[in-house]
Every structure is written in structure tokens, then in C-alpha cells.
Amino acid sequence: MEIIWIAVAYVLGLGASYFGLPPLVGYLIGGFVLGGWGISGGPVIHTITELGVLLLLFGIGLKLDLKSLLQWEVLGIGATHLIALGIGFTLLFLTAKIAQSPALFLSLGLAFSSTVFAAKVLEEKGELGAFHGRLAIGILILQDLVAVGMLVAAENGALSLWTPIFLLCTPLLRLPLKQALTWSGHSELLLLYGLLVALGGAHTFQALGLGTELGALVAGMLLADHSRSEELSKTLWGLKEAFLVGFFLQIGLEGLPNLQDSKWLLPLIIFLPLKAVLYFFLGTLFGLRARTAFLTSLALFSYSEFLLIAAAVGAKNGILPSTWLPSLALLVTISFIIAAPLSRASHTLFAYFERWLVRFERQVPHPDEEPQNVGQAKWLIVGMGRTGTAAYDLLTQRHQRALGLDSDLVIVRQHLEEKRRVVYGDAEDPNLLEKISVNSLVGVILGMPDLEAKLRLSKDLRQNGFQGMLAAMSFYPEEDAKLYENGINLIFHPFNEAGERLAERALAEANSITLKPLPLNPMEKAPIRPPP
Incomplete structure (x- = not known):
């Protein structure tokens, strides 16, 4: 069975690449094709999906700087956007006579952007370390923390009594983890070390009631300033890319909704550009250049996989009708298909719209200001x-x-x-x-x-x-x-x-080098030469 979905993913991913789209668009379509054929992923694809997401978040953590998460722009834009969209979607659902609990739950989920999608696109373009890339990832991490809180609340569970103690002691793990990374060498031990730390962090946080995704991210952050963190990231890269195929396939395998359940699809698709517009205006409001605000908004131009995770947990606990799940899966897929070419062409699009966009820049010192000259450099x-x-x-x-x-x-x-x-x-x-x-x-x-x-x-x-x-x-x-x-x-x-x-x-x-004469072998009366 696995060979079928691997083949479908490859063929459709190749087709998407031929038309200038990221392969992940082909994987998403492949999931719907497999679902239409009645093929389910089973436990294998579920495990692969989970590993892919955890390795992706671990890799993001390896590239993160804690100071960048505490920037005024990250906190201001991220929190304001989340609150504004949460209130807006909640009012929309309440007006449509949806009960308060599912309305609030859906609204917060729809306010999130996809961490997996944004990180994948930014990484492919080599922009994870760029100013707008770090800004986008910082906002996504802020959203992920809120999502973890949603999941805990939906499960009606409480955090472990050990959770605050462990969180306070987490920085103490940096030294032994870094030392183990140094000892791991450059071969297969390095790969095993990366898997061990990523999965170890994920399952530790899960046991504490904080979620596997956050655990993998924090585990990577503990090693971010190690001199070999980049090498570790590259070692895990191929494995992560292969496993993430399962994530995009599984979204499509959720199946297509019927006509009655899909009535919210069109309105929510129409609202998708409003998310990006709000990101842009908040970016300029908080002093960013128009270009940085525009690139960040396109990186966050999607609905989130956490919407599906939260919706599944909400349906299991009676907060949300289960009939919403196929519609939300299709909504997330459509948002990826729309966002993929926009994100790929973000620099070209900005060049085209620049003369209109720069009018919204504030006349203040920009944190992303570029140099005015090269001085005396040759x-x-x-x-x-x-x-x-x-x-x-x-x-x-x-x-x-x-x-x-x-x-x-x-x-x-x-x-x-x-x-x-x-x-x-x-x-x-x-x-x-x-x-x-x-x-x-x-x-x-x-x-x-x-x-x-x-x-x-x-x-x-x-x-x-x-x-x-x-x-x-x-x-x-x-x-x-x-x-x-x-x-x-x-x-x-x-x-x-x-x-x-x-x-x-x-x-x-x-x-x-001056070559010295080699000593003679007394038995053979010939120079003793080293073996070739």
C-alpha cells in the first residue's frame, strides 16, 4: 500500500514542479486522489507525518535566536493580528447562529497561519534567516503557543504538576545536550543524536501536557547557538523532507466534504486575503519597511494545520461538530495551493506593486533599514x-x-x-x-x-x-x-x-619538500618503500 501513495506523491509532485509550483501542491492533490480511490494512509503514514512535523519544528528551533522572538515587532504584530482576527471571525460565526464555544474555537484556529507551510517555503528560498523570515517564524511560534493552550483546554486536561518545575530547569539541559552534540561526530551518530533529541523533547513535553510540536521546537532552540547546529540541520534535512510528504498527503486523505457541509468554504476563502492585508498594515504600523511587511504577509498567507489538529480534538470532545473536519481539510489545502505561487513570486510581486505599497511606510527609523553606501570598500x-x-x-x-x-x-x-x-x-x-x-x-x-x-x-x-x-x-x-x-x-x-x-x-x-634517501633493506639490498 505504501508504494501506491509514494508513487502518486512523486508523479503529482513532479507535475506541480513542471508548472512552476512547489511539489507540496502535488502532494496535497495526491492526498485527495488517494482518498477518492478509497485508499487510507493507515498507521504508517500517520507515523511518518508526525515524524516529519517534529523534525521540521526541531530544525526551526536550531535556527532560532531567542532575542528575535522577543522583538517588539514579533509580539506586537503577532498578538494584535491574533486578537483582531479572533474577534472578527467570532462575530461572523455568532451572527450565523453558531454556538459560542465552537465559534470561539473555530475563530482562533482560523487566525493561525501554517508553520509547516511557511517554514517549508522560506527554507526552499533560503530565507529562514532573513529579517522577514525570522519575523514570520517568530509570529508563528507565538501562534503555536496559543494553539497548545487551545489543545489543552479542549482536552479538559490540566498541566502536570511537574510542568512549571521542568520549564524552569530547561535551560540547565543546554550544556549536556551541547556536549553530547560535540561527541556525536560527523557520521550516522549525528543523525541518531538529532532524532533522539527531537523525539525526546517532543515526548517529554507531551507527558507534561504541553504538546509534542512545542517540545521539538524547544529542543532545537536549546542547541541553536552551538557551532555545529547548522551541520545537524543539514544532516536531518533529507529525512525531514521525505517524512513531510506524508503530512501533505494526509491532509488530502481527510476526504472531500459534501455540498451541505461546504457552505462555509467560499466565505472563508474570500477572507484569506484579509489575513495577509492585516499582516501588511500591522507591519507598517509597527515601523517595518513596506517590503518586509509584504514578504512577511505572503509567508503567512495560509490557514494552519493546527486548525485541523484543534478541530479534530474539539470534535472528539464535543466542542465542534465532526462534519466540519472535511471542510476544514479542504480549506487548508486550497489555502496552500493559493499561497504557494504567491510566496514563490513574492519578490517579483513586490517589485510590481512597490510604488503603491511604499506609501504606507511610516517615516520612522526602520529595524530593517539597509545601507546607504559601501564606503571605501573595493x-x-x-x-x-x-x-x-x-x-x-x-x-x-x-x-x-x-x-x-x-x-x-x-x-x-x-x-x-x-x-x-x-x-x-x-x-x-x-x-x-x-x-x-x-x-x-x-x-x-x-x-x-x-x-x-x-x-x-x-x-x-x-x-x-x-x-x-x-x-x-x-x-x-x-x-x-x-x-x-x-x-x-x-x-x-x-x-x-x-x-x-x-x-x-x-x-x-x-x-x-626535500626528499631524503630511503633506508636500505639489508636482506634485499633495495630501498624500503612504504606500501602504495
Whole structure:
């Protein structure tokens, strides 16, 4: 049975990719196809789904900085949006003669945005660490905390007596967990360690009445500032991606509602853009630039999987009629299908609507303000990850004036602490090159991994008259032609050229070594040479 839903997911995911949509849209449709054929996922797909969601949230936790969660923008936008939509939906349902308890329960659920969807899309675009990515994830975590409270209330259960004690002691786990991560090496033990911590955190929080999702997230956050957290995230990446297919399939397997039960579908779909509009205006109200507010609102442009989880718990406990479940499953699916292409094209859409959107910006200092010039720098390195940092250090060692640019404020702060000249800036911001003059630069090195970002920035640089050296990484041969067409002068293939560089250095070192004569074997009267 498993081979059937894997095959359907692959074929429809491939079809979605062919039309420029994320594969997850194909997985969602595949779930409805399987449900129409009468095929159920069974316990296998349920287990895979649970593991996928937990690994995703654990991965988010690995990338989170606690300071970013306590930002005024996160708390202000997240709480205001949740309250405003909760009140609005509640009044709508009460007007439609729905009882108070189910109306309130549904309203809070509909106010949530999808953590799984937003994290997946942001990760695919390499924007989890960007300012708007961290803002979106911070708002989603705030919503997840409210969702956990809803689930506890729906179950009519109380938190364990040990819960407050454990929460107070949670920071004490950081040191032993970090030490164990250091001991785990770089092979299969690292993978097992990640699974152990993610599932251990999930089940511990479940036992305390706090929910598995929150437990996996907190477990990741405890390791977020470890030097090998990124390596752990990459090790778990493939496993998480495969398991998340089950999550999207299972939404569709909930089945289609009948005509009578689907009467709320159209009104709730119409209200979906209002969620994004409210996010945008709240963002500008709290001092964000229009671009950041717009990108954040599109990342949160969906209904949440927590709506389905909460609805199932509510139906089980008599708070909500069970007839709502298929309608809500279809609603969440439709919201994903609408949000996927919008999120994928978010930068292009902002460029198109920019002249109207910037009118809503407040004339205040923006926390996401970008640089106005490059100073006396001769080289600009865009993307200060490992590659960008290595390029920056080599240039400065050779007495070249370099400036780093990164869209992750946490990374910017880390580099500033290490005395590097690095400023905040988003390479996909169409206004970036209008704010800074690049004509004084000798060259620009594009160190970010995302192909679309490299193509867009290189094209913009050439259109703005930049004539200097433009270098970038290429991970796949099929990317080379696109990069050259957009003005790249030099392409570096990290996987191939790392070996070539190693061989060059080995030859250089070998030529500089004076070889000593080997001792003779007294029996054979010939040099004793090491085995090949």
C-alpha cells in the first residue's frame, strides 16, 4: 500500500514542479486522489507525518535566536493580528447562529497561519534567516503557543504538576545536550543524536501536557547557538523532507466534504486575503519597511494545520461538530495551493506593486533599514555564510577593502563581534542597488546559495552600470548558462574545484619538500618503500 501513495506523491509532485509550483501542491492533490480511490494512509503514514512535523519544528528551533522572538515587532504584530482576527471571525460565526464555544474555537484556529507551510517555503528560498523570515517564524511560534493552550483546554486536561518545575530547569539541559552534540561526530551518530533529541523533547513535553510540536521546537532552540547546529540541520534535512510528504498527503486523505457541509468554504476563502492585508498594515504600523511587511504577509498567507489538529480534538470532545473536519481539510489545502505561487513570486510581486505599497511606510527609523553606501570598500561579498566569510578573510589578508552584506541580522551581529565590516542588506530587495553606489567597486562576490537570488542581483548590477568582476558559486552544471547570461564573469564549482585546489596545494607542497634517501633493506639490498 505504501508504494501506491509514494508513487502518486512523486508523479503529482513532479507535475506541480513542471508548472512552476512547489511539489507540496502535488502532494496535497495526491492526498485527495488517494482518498477518492478509497485508499487510507493507515498507521504508517500517520507515523511518518508526525515524524516529519517534529523534525521540521526541531530544525526551526536550531535556527532560532531567542532575542528575535522577543522583538517588539514579533509580539506586537503577532498578538494584535491574533486578537483582531479572533474577534472578527467570532462575530461572523455568532451572527450565523453558531454556538459560542465552537465559534470561539473555530475563530482562533482560523487566525493561525501554517508553520509547516511557511517554514517549508522560506527554507526552499533560503530565507529562514532573513529579517522577514525570522519575523514570520517568530509570529508563528507565538501562534503555536496559543494553539497548545487551545489543545489543552479542549482536552479538559490540566498541566502536570511537574510542568512549571521542568520549564524552569530547561535551560540547565543546554550544556549536556551541547556536549553530547560535540561527541556525536560527523557520521550516522549525528543523525541518531538529532532524532533522539527531537523525539525526546517532543515526548517529554507531551507527558507534561504541553504538546509534542512545542517540545521539538524547544529542543532545537536549546542547541541553536552551538557551532555545529547548522551541520545537524543539514544532516536531518533529507529525512525531514521525505517524512513531510506524508503530512501533505494526509491532509488530502481527510476526504472531500459534501455540498451541505461546504457552505462555509467560499466565505472563508474570500477572507484569506484579509489575513495577509492585516499582516501588511500591522507591519507598517509597527515601523517595518513596506517590503518586509509584504514578504512577511505572503509567508503567512495560509490557514494552519493546527486548525485541523484543534478541530479534530474539539470534535472528539464535543466542542465542534465532526462534519466540519472535511471542510476544514479542504480549506487548508486550497489555502496552500493559493499561497504557494504567491510566496514563490513574492519578490517579483513586490517589485510590481512597490510604488503603491511604499506609501504606507511610516517615516520612522526602520529595524530593517539597509545601507546607504559601501564606503571605501573595493569588494562586496553578498551572503556571509562559510563561503562569503572565507572570501572576505582572504581579501582582507591581501589588504583589499571588503564589505560583507547579509540578510540575517544575527549573522551580521556575529561578524561585527569578530571585527568584520558586515552590514544588513537583502540581495533580493530591488531597491538595494538604488541605495548604495557600486560603481566604485572592483568586484562583487555572490556567496548566497539560492540561484534565483543570484540571477536577480547579477542582472540588476549589470543594468545599473556595474562593469567590475562578478563572481558566483554554481552547484549544478545546468545553472552555468543562466549565470553567464545574467552577467557573471567567474563561476566557481565548489564540489569539483575543491578537489582541484587540494591537488594544486599538494603539488606545491611536494615540490618544496626535500626528499631524503630511503633506508636500505639489508636482506634485499633495495630501498624500503612504504606500501602504495
